[in-house]
Every structure is written in structure tokens, then in C-alpha cells.
Amino acid sequence: MRDFFNNVPEELWLDYRWQIQHRIKDLKTIGKYLKLLPEEIEGFKETRGRYPFAITPYYLSLINPEDPEDPIRLQAIPRSVEMDPEAQRDGDPNPFREETILPGLTHRYPDRVLMSLTTFCPVYCRHCMRKRIFGDGERSRTQNEILQMLNYIKETPSIREVILSGGEPLSLSNRKLEFIFSEIRKIKHVEIIRIGTRMPVLTPQRFFDKNLLEILERYQPIWISTHFNHPNEVTELAQKAVDNILKTGTPVINQTVLLKGVNDHPETMLSLMKKLTTIKVKPQYIFHCDPIKGAMHFRTTLEKGLEIISYLRGKIGGYGIPTYAVDLPGGKGKVPILPEYFRRISGNTYSFTTFTGEKVLYSIYEHSSQTPAGSLPRDQGFP
Numbered sequence: 001m002r003d004f005f006n007n008v009p010e011e012l013w014l015d016y017r018w019q020i021q022h023r024i025k026d027l028k029t030i031g032k033y034l035k036l037l038p039e040e041i042e043g044f045k046e047t048r049g050r051y052p053f054a055i056t057p058y059y060l061s062l063i064n065p066e067d068p069e070d071p072i073r074l075q076a077i078p079r080s081v082e083m084d085p086e087a088q089r090d091g092d093p094n095p096f097r098e099e100t101i102l103p104g105l106t107h108r109y110p111d112r113v114l115m116s117l118t119t120f121c122p123v124y125c126r127h128c129m130r131k132r133i134f135g136d137g138e139r140s141r142t143q144n145e146i147l148q149m150l151n152y153i154k155e156t157p158s159i160r161e162v163i164l165s166g167g168e169p170l171s172l173s174n175r176k177l178e179f180i181f182s183e184i185r186k187i188k189h190v191e192i193i194r195i196g197t198r199m200p201v202l203t204p205q206r207f208f209d210k211n212l213l214e215i216l217e218r219y220q221p222i223w224i225s226t227h228f229n230h231p232n233e234v235t236e237l238a239q240k241a242v243d244n245i246l247k248t249g250t251p252v253i254n255q256t257v258l259l260k261g262v263n264d265h266p267e268t269m270l271s272l273m274k275k276l277t278t279i280k281v282k283p284q285y286i287f288h289c290d291p292i293k294g295a296m297h298f299r300t301t302l303e304k305g306l307e308i309i310s311y312l313r314g315k316i317g318g319y320g321i322p323t324y325a326v327d328l329p330g331g332k333g334k335v336p337i338l339p340e341y342f343r344r345i346s347g348n349t350y351s352f353t354t355f356t357g358e359k360v361l362y363s364i365y366e367h368s369s370q371t372p373a374g375s376l377p378r379d380q381g382f383p
Contacts (some may be wrong), residue, residue, distance in 0.1 A: 043078035071165030093132040112161035181219040204241035266311035283322035314355025
């Protein structure tokens with residue numbers, strides 16, 4: 001697909017602003033690049049005014065136009081199933097009850113708050129957990145709204161982490177971002193700033209901006225939590241973006257969503273985790289796809305997620321194995337789900353299952369002897 005943009009000079013292709021200014025946002029224009037399926041044409045018509053469409057030239061260039069089930073295409077191009085009453089009947093626009101105590105501010109966990117700064121995204125992912133907020137148009141929080149959020153954080157000493165989210169928080173201007181960072185850093189009890197961004201995936205050119213990188217370096221500690229879902233998204237430009245982020249002292253972690261047809265094959269997920277660790281991105285979570293109205297068709301069974309986690313173990317180092325988790329409805333929080341690797345046989349004897357499927361007995365004995373205080377066990381001291 002990059003061939004469609006061969007006439008674009010390299011300096012423009014690598015310019016974040018050019019990518020945003022040239023987003024494709026309508027059926028007619030995307031039809032120049034892709035031979036759309038009937039269900040995609042219908043999807044554009046049925047989702048208009050409800051779930052918007054936009055895609056950057058960069059992310060569009062990752063699609064194989066010959067593959068109607070291309071994993072990038074499935075994440076970015078609307079289909080009629082998004083509005084199918086039968087397919088979406090069990091969906092909820094907001095199953096997690098992300099109720100705001102102030103416009104844009106969610107305080108679910110005692111020690112952290114989420115600031116939703118904008119409803120703008122470079123690409124509107126079809127599986128987005130916040131699809132409900134995009135129908136009202138693209139807007140950013142006003143300065144007054146941001147000041148109200150900051151004032152709440154100042155007055156709540158239990159908060160040690162502030163998560164910047166959206167929409168896409170890094171779509172804000174550098175000037176606005178620096179204002180927010182600097183004000184947060186004035187609050188003594190806030191230790192961590194975390195940015196939830198999909199820019200490294202959708203528009204990695206954002207991290208070629210030296211001014212933004214200087215801002216990230218200036219207001220540490222900052223963590224970036226991003227969202228790679230498929231190995232095809234781990235490109236040379238994405239790697240360059242991650243390298244630039246890491247040079248500022250900012251760690252990068254990844255939260256993948258398990259999506260039917262996109263990454264629900266064990267080999268696909270293994271390839272993704274290998275690629276992420278190669279570019280020094282730490283896989284943190286694989287989330288079971290949320291029961292979001294408009295995204296229900298992406299949901300798999302819980303057993304599929306457990307199968308994938310079991311498959312990863314033994315094929316990649318432990319640092320490359322994320323936690324498989326479900327975000328419970330009603331704002332009850334995230335719960336990890338693990339394959340069953342052991343069970344008690346009798347007394348202190350347990351049966352463990354290795355990564356190869358072998359059963360191994362393991363006994364735990366209680367010892368009454370203790371090492372005398374102030375001494376080291378034999379052969380463990382220095383000569």
C-alpha cells in the first residue's frame with residue numbers, strides 16, 4: 001500500500017502533522033485505495049454519525065489490499081456487523097461505568113485517576129472500548145476543565161498516578177501537553193504520569209518531534225502504555241519511535257486486546273510478543289475483548305485466551321509473557337486469568353504441569369532448623 005503514496009516526499013511522510021492533515025475520513029476516498037467489500041460499504045453508511053471513521057496514510061499503508069481479512073483492515077475499516085442488532089445484542093456502550101466525577105476525570109482505583117483529554121484519534125479503531133464518546137465530534141478539554149481536574153487531584157492525597165488518556169492525548173499540542181505535565185509535577189503526592197497512547201502504532205511520526213521528546217524527558221517519571229495488536233504493526237518506523245521514547249528515559253509497555261480474526265491464533269500472538277520484546281516494549285496485558293456495543297463481533301471465548309497464554313509459556317522468556325486479564329463490568333476492575341498449572345495431590349505433595357504438558361510431582365517439606373542470626377549458610381559467604 002505504500003506504493004499509493006510513492007509521490008509523497010519522505011520528509012512529509014515522516015511528518016506527524018502531514019499524516020494527521022491527510023487522514024482519510026470518507027467512503028469515497030478510501031474506495032480509491034481499497035476495493036471495498038459490500039459489508040464495508042454498508043458499514044460506512046450505517047455507522048455514519050454514530051461511530052466515525054478516520055485513518056492515517058501511514059496506518060492505511062500497512063493493509064494488504066488483496067486480503068479482505070487483513071488484520072489492520074479489520075481494526076480500521078467499518079463493517080455492517082458493528083450495527084447488527086443480533087451481533088451486538090449483549091453489548092453495553094459503557095460496561096465499566098467509567099463515570100466521571102468531573103468532566104473528563106475518572107477515579108476508579110484509590111491511587112490513580114484517568115484524565116480523558118480529547119475525543120480526537122488519528123485512527124478510530126473499530127474495537128475501541130470508548131466508541132460511545134466519538135459520535136459527538138472531535139474536541140479537546142478546555143483549560144477550565146483541565147484546571148478543575150488538576151484541582152481535584154491536588155485535593156486528593158491518595159492519588160499517586162495520573163493517567164492521560166482520550167481519545168488520543170498526544171494529539172494535543174506540545175504547548176498544552178507541557179502545561180498539563182508541569183501542573184501535575186507541582187502536586188507533591190503524584191509520583192507517576194502514565195500516557196495511554198496508540199501513536200506508536202497509528203502515527204509513529206509523532207515521536208520524531210524533538211520538542212515532544214524534550215518534554216517527555218523533562219517531566220519524568222513518565223510511563224507510556226501503548227497498544228500493538230498484531231505483528232504487522234511492528235514496523236521500522238514504530239521501532240524508531242520506540243527508540244526515541246526510550247532515549248528520554250520513558251519505559252514503554254503494551255496492552256494487547258484479544259480480537260477474533262486479528263490475533264486470536266497462538267502463533268500470531270507469539271510473533272507479536274517476540275517482535276515487541278525485540279524493540280524493547282514490555283508486554284503487560286492481553287485483555288479479553290470488552291463487551292462493548294459495536295465491538296461484540298471481536299470477542300472470543302475465555303478459553304481461547306487461556307490457550308494462547310499456555311502456548312506462549314516455554315516459547316519466549318517470561319518477560320515476554322503478558323498477563324491475560326478481564327476488565328469486569330460495573331467498574332469492578334481487572335482480574336488476571338491463568339491456566340491451571342498445579343493442584344494438591346495429598347498433604348504437601350503437588351502435581352505441576354510443565355510447558356511441555358508433562359506432569360511433575362513436587363513436595364514441600366517443613367524444616368525446623370534455622371540459620372543462626374548474623375551468619376551466612378556455609379559456602380555462601382565471600383572468602
